[in-house]
Amino acid sequence: MKSIAEIEEAIIADFSFLDDWADKYNLLMDLGKELSPFPDEFKTEQYRIQGCQSKVWLKSHLSQDKKVVLEADSDALISKGLVALLVKVLNNQTPEDILHAPLNFIKEIGLDSHLSPNRANGLASMLKQIRMEAKVYAQQTASAQ
Amino acid sequence: MDIAAIRQDFPILSRQVNGRPLVYLDNAASSQKPRQVVDAMSNYLLYEHSNVHRGVHTLSQEATVRYEQARATVAKFIGASKSEEVIFTRGTTESMNLLAWSYADAFLTQGQAILISEMEHHANIVPWQLLLKRRPDLRLLVCRIHDNGTLDLEDFHAKLADQVGLVSLTWTSNALGTINPVNELVEAAHNAGAKIALDAAQAVPHFNLEVAKVGADFVVFSGHKMCGPTGIGILYGKLDLLEQMPPFMGGGDMIKEVSFSGTTFNEVPLRFEAGTPSIAEAIGLGAACDYLTNIGMDQIAAREQHLLQVANQAISEVKNLKIYGEAPDKAAVISFLIGSIHPYDMGTILDQYGIAIRTGHHCTQPLMERFQIPGTCRASFSFYNTEEEIALFADALVKTSTMLNR
Numbered sequence: 001m002k003s004i005a006e007i008e009e010a011i012i013a014d015f016s017f018l019d020d021w022a023d024k025y026n027l028l029m030d031l032g033k034e035l036s037p038f039p040d041e042f043k044t045e046q047y048r049i050q051g052c053q054s055k056v057w058l059k060s061h062l063s064q065d066k067k068v069v070l071e072a073d074s075d076a077l078i079s080k081g082l083v084a085l086l087v088k089v090l091n092n093q094t095p096e097d098i099l100h101a102p103l104n105f106i107k108e109i110g111l112d113s114h115l116s117p118n119r120a121n122g123l124a125s126m127l128k129q130i131r132m133e134a135k136v137y138a139q140q141t142a143s144a145q
Numbered sequence: 146m147d148i149a150a151i152r153q154d155f156p157i158l159s160r161q162v163n164g165r166p167l168v169y170l171d172n173a174a175s176s177q178k179p180r181q182v183v184d185a186m187s188n189y190l191l192y193e194h195s196n197v198h199r200g201v202h203t204l205s206q207e208a209t210v211r212y213e214q215a216r217a218t219v220a221k222f223i224g225a226s227k228s229e230e231v232i233f234t235r236g237t238t239e240s241m242n243l244l245a246w247s248y249a250d251a252f253l254t255q256g257q258a259i260l261i262s263e264m265e266h267h268a269n270i271v272p273w274q275l276l277l278k279r280r281p282d283l284r285l286l287v288c289r290i291h292d293n294g295t296l297d298l299e300d301f302h303a304k305l306a307d308q309v310g311l312v313s314l315t316w317t318s319n320a321l322g323t324i325n326p327v328n329e330l331v332e333a334a335h336n337a338g339a340k341i342a343l344d345a346a347q348a349v350p351h352f353n354l355e356v357a358k359v360g361a362d363f364v365v366f367s368g369h370k371m372c373g374p375t376g377i378g379i380l381y382g383k384l385d386l387l388e389q390m391p392p393f394m395g396g397g398d399m400i401k402e403v404s405f406s407g408t409t410f411n412e413v414p415l416r417f418e419a420g421t422p423s424i425a426e427a428i429g430l431g432a433a434c435d436y437l438t439n440i441g442m443d444q445i446a447a448r449e450q451h452l453l454q455v456a457n458q459a460i461s462e463v464k465n466l467k468i469y470g471e472a473p474d475k476a477a478v479i480s481f482l483i484g485s486i487h488p489y490d491m492g493t494i495l496d497q498y499g500i501a502i503r504t505g506h507h508c509t510q511p512l513m514e515r516f517q518i519p520g521t522c523r524a525s526f527s528f529y530n531t532e533e534e535i536a537l538f539a540d541a542l543v544k545t546s547t548m549l550n551r
Contacts, residue, residue, distance in 0.1 A: 021163070021497050022497070022548060025493075025494065025497070025548070026548070029551070053488075053489045053504065053505050053520070054487055054489040054490075054519075055519070075487060075519070076487035076489040076490050077487065077490050077549060077551075078489065078490050078493050078494075079487075079489060079490075
């Protein structure tokens with residue numbers, strides 16, 4: 001299993017070939033299409049991330065080997081691409097690694113404008129939600145030991 | 146109208162966004178500000194500032210004169226008969242809340258209803274819902290709208306007969322552009338014995354209101370959508386009503402005498418302006434009224450109707466484009482969706498082309514629900530927009546929808 005930093009490097013490399021903003025957004029939307037199908041039954045308020053102008057759903061669980069498994073979807077292509085990026089980097093990592101990852105790749109690939117505190121931009125909310133869930137798993141794991 | 150000269154007054158319109166010339170089509174959310182407004186505010190702050198209605202010293206008297214002059218300018222601009230009928234607030238939202246807390250709570254009696262419509266902004270929905278929590282004996286009625294975005298007048302007249310004490314409707318819809326037939330609505334409300342408040346946030350920047358002639362009891366709007374600053378707005382009310390209304394907020398400036406055994410309240414309009422007001426912003430709003438008057442509101446209205454026609458023509462070629470809001474009498478606002486493209490995606494990619502539009506529910510979630518859509522893309526035009534900008538917008542729409550139709 002690759003580390004978060006290794007996956008980030010690979011994503012930065014993919015994006016660095018692209019000079020044009022349109023190609024970057026096309027790649028982002030392609031990443032969204034690679035997400036595993038998200039069952040409609042979970043597209044509910046319970047799994048919806050607040051703070052995005054589009055609808056974004058996130059569902060997670062802790063696997064047998066104590067890794068955080070992430071599933072996500074969105075009704076907008078760009079939001080789906082953004083959440084897919086986070087899933088690609090953070091899926092199947094330990095709660096601690098997720099909590100401590102600085103995630104510099106967002107800035108490196110030029111998508112940091114999506115982290116602005118405007119409520120229309122959901123990337124910050126997505127990241128906050130994933131970290132919140134990772135924190136719960138980290139506490140569960142710690143208290144079980 | 147010399148558009149090139151007018152655009153010189155708005156330095157922001159010469160900006161680049163994402164490496165392209167800015168095309169600002171989000172005027173219904175907030176308009177840009179001309180130098181004249183900013184100069185009036187900075188001149189006041191740098192050379193004339195002091196607190197109003199208090200000091201005996203020269204500066205305080207000068208500031209008071211400037212503040213009250215701004216009130217008179219606004220009154221004249223909207224066609225009010227007296228300056229005292231114009232109350233400074235923080236904006237449309239505060240004006241509506243003032244009405245709910247002061248007028249509605251004091252004057253509506255058990256079983257009476259407030260009548261709004263499906264096309265209202267949240268600012269004309271939520272204050273009434275909050276009022277109903279405090280006053281469960283009151284009711285909120287919602288007038289239906291037609292599919293083309295016009296008010297269902299049959300439903301309006303039917304509901305008006307159901308013990309309505311206050312009608313509160315938008316003059317012009319922010320999401321659909323619909324201009325409501327206010328003369329007919331005011332007459333009907335009064336015939337039914339009800340008072341009527343009009344949300345003019347999307348009307349006052351675009352045409353002459355003539356509030357006294359229209360005869361509405363209350364009219365509310367914001368400064369920042371009409372070339373003025375943020376943080377300032379207006380509640381216009383007929384003087385005899387305002388004089389009967391209890392204060393909304395307590396504090397300095399709104400009192401006559403304060404003692405621990407009881408307090409008496411100041412005259413209208415100061416009764417409703419507790420605390421030190423937004424003096425510079427009021428002066429800025431006065432300057433905005435002067436600026437618009439100098440261009441001429443009739444010229445502005447004609448110019449914006451022309452831009453709306455040009456825009457409708459320009460986007461008519463875009464495949465699968467559906468417009469929401471096709472009232473015959475309509476402000477220069479186009480709300481649309483293209484196929485199944487999400488407004489968020491559309492707005493994000495258009496921004497890359499330097500084009501600023503609004504996407505989402507436009508603070509009208511019940512209206513979006515009425516049309517069963519999550520939101521729309523909204524392009525809203527101002528007199529300072531150009532035919533060239535509309536061409537850039539239409540071109541970017543085609544490119545963006547090609548990119549997103551995958």
